[in-house]
Amino acid sequence: xxxxxxxxxxxxxxxxxGGVVYHANYLNFFxxxxxxxxxxxxxxxxxxxxxxxxxxxxxxxxxxxxxxxKFNDFLNIVTTITDCRKTWMMFEQTLxxxxxxxxxxxxxxxxxxxxxxxxKPIPPFILEKLT
Amino acid sequence: xxxxxxxxxxxxxxxxxGGVVYHANYLNFFxxxxxxxxxxxxxxxxxxxxxxxxxxxxxxxxxxxxxxxKFNDFLNIVTTITDCRKTWMMFEQTLxxxxxxxxxxxxxxxxxxxxxxxxKPIPPFILEKLT
Amino acid sequence: xxxxxxxxxxxxxxxxxGGVVYHANYLNFFxxxxxxxxxxxxxxxxxxxxxxxxxxxxxxxxxxxxxxxKFNDFLNIVTTITDCRKTWMMFEQTLxxxxxxxxxxxxxxxxxxxxxxxxKPIPPFILEKLT
Amino acid sequence: xxxxxxxxxxxxxxxxxGGVVYHANYLNFFxxxxxxxxxxxxxxxxxxxxxxxxxxxxxxxxxxxxxxxKFNDFLNIVTTITDCRKTWMMFEQTLxxxxxxxxxxxxxxxxxxxxxxxxKPIPPFILEKLT
Numbered sequence: 001x002x003x004x005x006x007x008x009x010x011x012x013x014x015x016x017x018g019g020v021v022y023h024a025n026y027l028n029f030f031x032x033x034x035x036x037x038x039x040x041x042x043x044x045x046x047x048x049x050x051x052x053x054x055x056x057x058x059x060x061x062x063x064x065x066x067x068x069x070k071f072n073d074f075l076n077i078v079t080t081i082t083d084c085r086k087t088w089m090m091f092e093q094t095l096x097x098x099x100x101x102x103x104x105x106x107x108x109x110x111x112x113x114x115x116x117x118x119x120k121p122i123p124p125f126i127l128e129k130l131t
Numbered sequence: 132x133x134x135x136x137x138x139x140x141x142x143x144x145x146x147x148x149g150g151v152v153y154h155a156n157y158l159n160f161f162x163x164x165x166x167x168x169x170x171x172x173x174x175x176x177x178x179x180x181x182x183x184x185x186x187x188x189x190x191x192x193x194x195x196x197x198x199x200x201k202f203n204d205f206l207n208i209v210t211t212i213t214d215c216r217k218t219w220m221m222f223e224q225t226l227x228x229x230x231x232x233x234x235x236x237x238x239x240x241x242x243x244x245x246x247x248x249x250x251k252p253i254p255p256f257i258l259e260k261l262t
Numbered sequence: 263x264x265x266x267x268x269x270x271x272x273x274x275x276x277x278x279x280g281g282v283v284y285h286a287n288y289l290n291f292f293x294x295x296x297x298x299x300x301x302x303x304x305x306x307x308x309x310x311x312x313x314x315x316x317x318x319x320x321x322x323x324x325x326x327x328x329x330x331x332k333f334n335d336f337l338n339i340v341t342t343i344t345d346c347r348k349t350w351m352m353f354e355q356t357l358x359x360x361x362x363x364x365x366x367x368x369x370x371x372x373x374x375x376x377x378x379x380x381x382k383p384i385p386p387f388i389l390e391k392l393t
Numbered sequence: 394x395x396x397x398x399x400x401x402x403x404x405x406x407x408x409x410x411g412g413v414v415y416h417a418n419y420l421n422f423f424x425x426x427x428x429x430x431x432x433x434x435x436x437x438x439x440x441x442x443x444x445x446x447x448x449x450x451x452x453x454x455x456x457x458x459x460x461x462x463k464f465n466d467f468l469n470i471v472t473t474i475t476d477c478r479k480t481w482m483m484f485e486q487t488l489x490x491x492x493x494x495x496x497x498x499x500x501x502x503x504x505x506x507x508x509x510x511x512x513k514p515i516p517p518f519i520l521e522k523l524t
Contacts, residue, residue, distance in 0.1 A: 011297055013153060013290045017146035017202045023451040024144065024424070027417035028275045035273055046334045058416040062455040068510070071148045072308045117461070142428055144421045154320040155289035159406045162286070166404055177465045189285040193324040199379070203439045248330070275417065277410035279464045284406060333410045 001130070003080045004040060006033040008095070010073040020068035026103050027061070030093045033077040034109070041129045052123050053114040059088060063105040073097060084130045087111050087119045132261070134211045135171060137164040139226070141204040151199035157234050158192070161224045164208040165240070172260045183254050184245040190219060194236040204228060215261045218242050218250045263392070265342045266302060268295040270357070272335040282330035288365050289323070292355045295339040296371070303391045314385050315376045321350060325367040335359060346392045349373050349381045394523070396473045397433060399426040401488070403466040413461035419496050420454070423486045426470040427502070434522045445516050446507040452481060456498040466490060477523050480504050480512045 008029045016022035038045060038056075048054050069075060076096050083090035088110045095103040113120040122130075139160045147153035169176060169187075179185050200206060207227050214221035219241045226234040244251040253261075270291045278284035300307060300318075310316050331337060338358050345352035350372045357365040375382040384392075401422045409415035431438060431449075441447050462468060469489050476483035481503045488496040506513040515523075 009294075011290070011294050012147045012149070013155065013293060015148035016143045017148070017150045018143070018448060018450070019148045019150075022144060023454075024417045024420035027420070028273070031275060031417070032271075032273050044334060046332075055411060057411070058458055060455070060457045061416075062453070064453045065451055070308075072306060140425075142421070142425050144424060149317060149319070154323075155286045155293070158286035158289070159404070162406060163402075163404050175465060177463075186280060188280070189327055191324070191326045192285075193322070195322045196320055201439075203437060274409045274411070275415060278405045279408035279410070279412050280405070281410050281412075286406065 001081055003078050004033070004037040006036045006077045006079065008032070008075050008077055010069055010071055010075070012071065014069075015071050018068075020070055023065060026063065026065070026069075026095060026105070029075075029077055029095060030079075030091075030105055030107060031058075033079045033093060034091060034107075037079050043126060043129075048123075048126075049114045054120055054123060055112050055114045055117075056109050057112055059108045059110040061105055061107040063103065065103050067097075067100060067102045069095065069097070069102050075102065081130055082106075084122075084127065086121050089122070089130065132212055134209045135164070135168040137167045137208045137210065139163070139206050139208055141200055141202055141206070143202065145200075146202050149199075151201055154196060157194065157196070157200075157226060157236070160206075160208055160226060161210075161222075161236055161238065162189075164210045164224060165222060165238075168210050174257060174260075179254075179257075180245045185251055185254060186243050186245045186248075187240050188243055190239045190241040192236055192238040194234065196234050198228075198231060198233045200226065200228070200233050206233065212261055213237075215253075215258065217252050220253070220261065263343055265340050266295070266299040268298045268339045268341065270294070270337050270339055272331055272333055272337070274333065276331075277333050280330075282332055285327060288325065288327070288331075288357060288367070291337075291339055291357060292341075292353075292367055292369065293320075295341045295355060296353060296369075299341050305388060305391075310385075310388075311376045316382055316385060317374050317376045317379075318351075318371050319374055321370045321372040323367055323369040325365065327365050329359075329362060329364045331357065331359070331364050337364065343392055344368075346384075346389065348383050351384070351392065394474055396471050397426065397430040399429045399470045399472065401425070401468050401470055403462055403464055403468070405464065407462075408464050411461075413463055416458060419456065419458070419462075419488060419498070422468075422470055422488060423472075423484075423498055423500060424451075426472045426486060427484060427500075430472050436519060436522075441516075441519075442507045447513055447516060448505050448507045448510075449502050450505055452501045452503040454498055454500040456496065458496050460490075460493060460495045462488065462490070462495050468495065474523055475499075477515075477520065479514050482515070482523065 111122040
């Protein structure tokens with residue numbers, strides 16, 4: 001599958017007193033990009049919850065902070081699914097400024113039952129689109 | 132009723148690139164203090180939701196930012212209920228550093244039905260404690 | 263001046279356990295819209311800080327929460343400057359879903375010296391564009 | 394060195410529409426605990442910045458989300474320094490509810506020059522206390 005690109009603008013809310021983006025907030029940017037990638041593939045998470053009773057949740061992640069993003073930066077998030085199994089997917093996401101990588105993450109997303117909150121197979125109509 | 136005091140420490144997450152606390156985050160501090168005041172009076176909001184089917188939500192607020200709070204500040208929140216009616220309460224909350232007022236807010240909290248999300252009378256056993 | 267429109271998508275980061283947007287986060291949306299309005303008029307806040315040594319900060323605000331915004335909502339922020347004086351401006355901002363007003367705020371923004379953090383006249387080349 | 398314990402209460406601001414703590418917010422809790430551990434050892438980060446011209450920043454982290462934290466939970470953060478070198482330290486941090494581990498992270502913190510934002514040796518008077 002092709003990488004998915006999503007832009008992000010840095011606002012005051014994203015920064016901290018160090019003058020750069022607060023480290024936890026990069027996870028918000030990556031979450032937004034995964035949501036938009038799913039939407040781009042035709043999946044709305046609120047509908048998936050209602051109709052297929054599944055939620056996608058972060059199970060683990062590894063992140064490297066290489067260079068800081070700053071207020072007013074206009075950046076790109078590059079999102080790729082690197083692995084997709086029965087109940088989880090692996091995303092690679094990088095935050096870039098022009099051709100500079102600011103931050104890189106590997107994020108494991110689990111598919112869980114929306115009520116029982118237990119692992120559940122990714123619905124076939126989603127799997128099909130992801131692979 | 133006596134004012135209720137609750138401390139707050141300022142961490143990096145609370146600040147922005149201006150070097151001071153980001154304006155929206157003061158609302159978090161006030162929310163924490165209202166939660167702790169209710170707890171102090173014997174009310175846990177998750178139990179109120181389960182057992183009495185009520186939620187307390189912010190209906191409107193007015194806030195003045197007088198002096199900025201900074202990273203590492205150790206502050207106090209002073210919370211008073213200034214009015215309490217059938218379906219809402221009025222809080223006055225100030226954030227202070229020693230005897231200096233940094234920020235002052237008047238916040239109207241509505242009692243709503245946890246399912247219908249419509250106004251609902253504050254349960255009598257709560258009203259009794261608040262007035 | 264014409265109202266300025268800016269879209270906002272609601273992500274998980276914006277919501278709380280009540281299932282709707284957490285009340286403090288509406289202030290982020292309004293801040294983003296003010297930043298984009300200034301950008302639209304040709305002003306970048308990081309340049310204003312560097313070159314004109316001014317910061318725009320929230321001095322006070324009043325906000326009414328009328329209907330909750332929810333996960334996945336795609337909303338519009340309507341921003342108008344209703345008053346503009348020597349050292350401050352008054353914004354009216356509403357968050358709308360189609361023709362429904364979810365939230366409305368009146369926000370006073372002060373112009374301050376970026377170093378002394380004291381009130382400072384709005385630079386004439388900005389005032390000119392704002393009025 | 395002994396593990397350092399720091400409590401955390403879960404408020405509305407920490408949760409999302411899934412009804413549990415939003416995944417990025419766990420990083421805030423761990424940051425607070427590292428700040429408090431340094432304070433407990435006698436180091437205030439604002440003084441370190443002013444007087445020793447050093448900042449401690451997150452360079453990379455790995456985090457496992459095992460069980461969700463919920464609104465109103467009262468939890469503990471257990472913080473240990475597992476490695477300490479010339480310009481960085483490795484923290485292991487777990488978030489626990491009674492004897493249940495909710496979340497576990499390994500976080501590499503780099504010491505950088507507060508002005509040049511480049512790696513800088515951890516000041517000897519800090520290293521001494523950390524090892």
